[in-house]
Amino acid sequence: MSERSQLSQARRLVVKIGSALLTNDGQGLDVDALGRWVDQISALIAAGVEVVVVSSGSVAEGMSRLGWRSRPEQLHELQAAAAVGQMGLVQTWQDQFRRHGRHAAQILLTHDDLSDRKRYLNARSTLRTLLDYGVIPIVNENDTVVTDEIRFGDNDTLGALVANLIEADGLIILTDQLGLFDQDPRKNPDASLVLERKAGDPELDVMAAGGAGVLGRGGMLTKVRAARLAARSGAFTVIVGGRIEGVVSRLVGGELLGTLLLPEQGRIAARKQWLASHLKTRGVLTLDAGAVKVLCRGGRSLLPVGVKGVSGQFRRGEMVSCVDEGGREVARGLVNYGSDEARAIAGRSSDRIQELLGYISDEEIIHRDNMVIV
Numbered sequence: 001m002s003e004r005s006q007l008s009q010a011r012r013l014v015v016k017i018g019s020a021l022l023t024n025d026g027q028g029l030d031v032d033a034l035g036r037w038v039d040q041i042s043a044l045i046a047a048g049v050e051v052v053v054v055s056s057g058s059v060a061e062g063m064s065r066l067g068w069r070s071r072p073e074q075l076h077e078l079q080a081a082a083a084v085g086q087m088g089l090v091q092t093w094q095d096q097f098r099r100h101g102r103h104a105a106q107i108l109l110t111h112d113d114l115s116d117r118k119r120y121l122n123a124r125s126t127l128r129t130l131l132d133y134g135v136i137p138i139v140n141e142n143d144t145v146v147t148d149e150i151r152f153g154d155n156d157t158l159g160a161l162v163a164n165l166i167e168a169d170g171l172i173i174l175t176d177q178l179g180l181f182d183q184d185p186r187k188n189p190d191a192s193l194v195l196e197r198k199a200g201d202p203e204l205d206v207m208a209a210g211g212a213g214v215l216g217r218g219g220m221l222t223k224v225r226a227a228r229l230a231a232r233s234g235a236f237t238v239i240v241g242g243r244i245e246g247v248v249s250r251l252v253g254g255e256l257l258g259t260l261l262l263p264e265q266g267r268i269a270a271r272k273q274w275l276a277s278h279l280k281t282r283g284v285l286t287l288d289a290g291a292v293k294v295l296c297r298g299g300r301s302l303l304p305v306g307v308k309g310v311s312g313q314f315r316r317g318e319m320v321s322c323v324d325e326g327g328r329e330v331a332r333g334l335v336n337y338g339s340d341e342a343r344a345i346a347g348r349s350s351d352r353i354q355e356l357l358g359y360i361s362d363e364e365i366i367h368r369d370n371m372v373i374v
């Protein structure tokens with residue numbers, strides 16, 4: 001089976017669109033181009049694919065609104081431009097999706113948000129809920145509170161972090177070149193397009209060393225690094241020309257466009273390896289025989305009703321060990337409730353969580369995607 005078939009089989013995708021493409025030569029947003037991507041993304045959604053958009057362009061749109069002709073040097077001026085431009089950016093996405101009868105939602109994140117387990121889970125449930133409702137999340141960096149990303153143009157990394165967060169099958173990075181070339185095509189007209197590589201291939205760093213275009217900031221190096229980060233959760237990355245007519249639809253239709261960067265291992269294996277190796281356990285849930293049976297059969301989440309005992313102090317998002325009544329470990333996973341709340345809902349039906357805690361964040365105590373059977 002060709003590796004390209006992964007694109008047509010993808011059920012959840014992150015599409016990242018850089019400043020170099022979104023802006024009309026730096027003069028505000030290219031609304032027509034944006035509308036064309038929206039048409040293609042809407043067709044994908046209608047075909048049952050879940051799509052999250054990571055959109056740059058706030059600084060460029062802010063500069064245009066403020067009448068600034070050249071990109072400011074000062075970071076606080078860039079942040080001010082981003083704050084002004086973000087309003088126009090999300091409004092434009094919303095206006096375009098409205099033509100297809102769809103809602104868009106603004107999500108502003110920082111890298112730090114995603115390295116904190118609790119915030120990670122919160123962001124994940126918000127994004128999942130939006131996708132369940134058929135809403136298209138439009139993600140950008142929260143430039144008011146961070147500066148590295150504005151400086152380095154690191155929305156490529158954000159795209160990869162979002163792909164990890166929602167366990168996307170793939171990340172599509174739309175840019176102003178046809179893909180990754182073996183040398184910077186602006187400087188070397190003989191450069192040739194790379195069609196497919198493993199994301200971890202060290203030669204990619206040498207090829208991508210040429211720096212960024214005039215409007216973009218990160219260049220190809222941040223895209224290659226983003227592909228490696230996405231590969232950690234088993235997602236593929238495609239770097240491709242966003243101006244190619246019908247690019248997203250054609251890619252997903254199996255056309256050989258852009259550069260496909262592949263993970264070393266599949267999605268589930270990657271996530272489980274990450275879960276198994278990266279986190280310390282903070283507590284123990286003792287399960288009844290029925291819960292042990294459904295977990296071991298695989299593919300099921302753990303509900304509070306199957307929990308007989310809770311020990312240790314842990315917070316939402318931390319790793320706990322699940323043991324049977326004889327103390328034998330059967331699974332590990334990231335809990336959706338802290339230890340006090342877990343004690344309050346243990347042995348109870350999920351219908352009662354609201355009444356017992358005064359709120360409900362999730363009906364399962366550990367979601368199957370966040371669990372490894374040991």
Ligand SMILES: Nc1ncnc2c1ncn2[C@@H]1O[C@H](COP(=O)(O)OP(=O)(O)O)[C@@H](O)[C@H]1O
Binds near residue numbers: 212
């Ligand atoms: N090997 C390469 N292949 C393609 N483009 C390259 C390469 N090396 C450097 N580049 C530069 O990277 C630019 C794209 O990155 P960037 O300007 O940051 O865009 P974006 O805003 O889409 O993230 C291209 O315009 C190109 O000049």
Ligand SMILES: N[C@@H](CCC(=O)OP(=O)(O)O)C(=O)O
Binds near residue numbers: 057149152154215219
């Ligand atoms: N968050 C800012 C900066 C992000 C940025 O420049 O990223 P990119 O164009 O993808 O390299 C913006 O939206 O303008």
